[in-house]
Amino acid sequence: MSDNRQRFSNRVADYVQFRPNYPREIFEPLQTQHGFGSSSIVADIGAGTGIWSEQLLEHGATVYAIEPNAPMREASLQRSARYPNFQVLDGSAEATGLADQSVNWITAAQAFHWFEPNATRREWQRILRPEGWVALIWNQRSLDATPFLRQYEALLHQFGNDYSTVKHTNIDPQLISDFFGQQPACYTAQNAQYFDQAGLLGRAFSSSYTPTPEQPNYQALRQGLIDAWQAYQVAGKVAFLYTTTVYVGRFA
Template sequence: MTSSDSTERFSSRVADYVRYRPDYPPALMEWLHGPMGVDHDARVADIGAGTGISSRLFLDTGHPVVAVEPNAAMRAAAEGWLAAYPLFQAVDGRAEATGLSEHSVDLVSAAQAFHWFDTDAVRVEWQRILRPGGLALIYWNSRLLDASPFLVGYEQLLLDYGTDYSAVAERYQDDATMQAWFGAGLRGQVELPNVQHLDLDALRGRLLSSSYAPQPGHPRHAPMLAALQDLFAAHAVNGQVAFEYRTRAFLGTLD
């Protein structure tokens, strides 16, 4: 997959991404500001910020944030959604070439987009933009695959109908890979529960926000949505299903 592919593959999914992608648990910020000792006024570079879900997490706890996002549609969505935050700005840049000034940020944040990056190149770039002693926070929501019959069925649906689901799923780093990436600089890691409670419309939007879900016009689109409706009908309780995750986070220096 080329860099251009990974940048543009969400362009047609922005509306669903804004509305239906999960947030991150408040406990993540409590861990960052508490035992990890990060100041609330630390300047954050949110890399691969997308529509701003991760940026808002920092803005809501007092951080100034510069969001770096190469996808114009997603960046525009973030600028519109977060316009009320005076400490927010968004710039056109890539993880490996942010365009930010040398030693200009205290904390690099990379959330769900991290698995698309060239992890060797970003170390060099992030070392450049971080102030001495600055930290990198890498975190994402990992969907639980077998925590419930619904989640088992959802995983099978992706395998049956997804365009390149297996290739994308395998890109997520495991704990050992992340520990090796940080090396001696790893300061801490944590795993936290997270959940979305979704009705049928929200579940459909959550599915269609994924880059591997076939879109209208694809021969698997309509059968996929029919299978999703059947899955929802089989497992919904009081009109909702529980979409469960574990939020995994790693924090450290890049020396």
């Protein structure tokens, strides 16, 4: 667990610059079906560099960003320090440091697959107010929508360090239902990014499962990405296509 919390320490700059936001459309069901709004007090768990925290703040929520990685906490603070209703805390999903029943929303964006589910559930039940909501969010990259995306996925399997083990798609709907103790609501929206060659490299190496420059597969992956970009770019860009999925529910 402690190793997982340090995986992104040397990737923060790329993470800040090249990871996607979440489509604004996903806020509509949170607001209309679950009461999210300016009165919401949110524990954003595994907040990372604060991409999702900032979007919560833009909607007027009070946000406690819980993040165990110090460089990521600093990036999150730099991103959203202008908001008076924002606080960054050194904590984890399993030990947030928040008081009992102190929040009415808990969110985890692109993070739940790093958590230990049983300990996380106990902690979240402790800090969540009665009738509070939990939302788990992922930008799920399309694996085969285009020839480029198929090639990108093949390169990760060939040259990634532990891609098959840690990718978030290992979290299946049954595990999520077990976590809630019932079937949560599920909402989806489409999302996309478009990268030049430098952007593609930055996006790829923002992922903790890609090799760093001193590791053996780094140069092979880098060259493979350049070759893929050259083969499939259109007007100097390649597209990353995502389906953003949000699971929202209460603990049974």
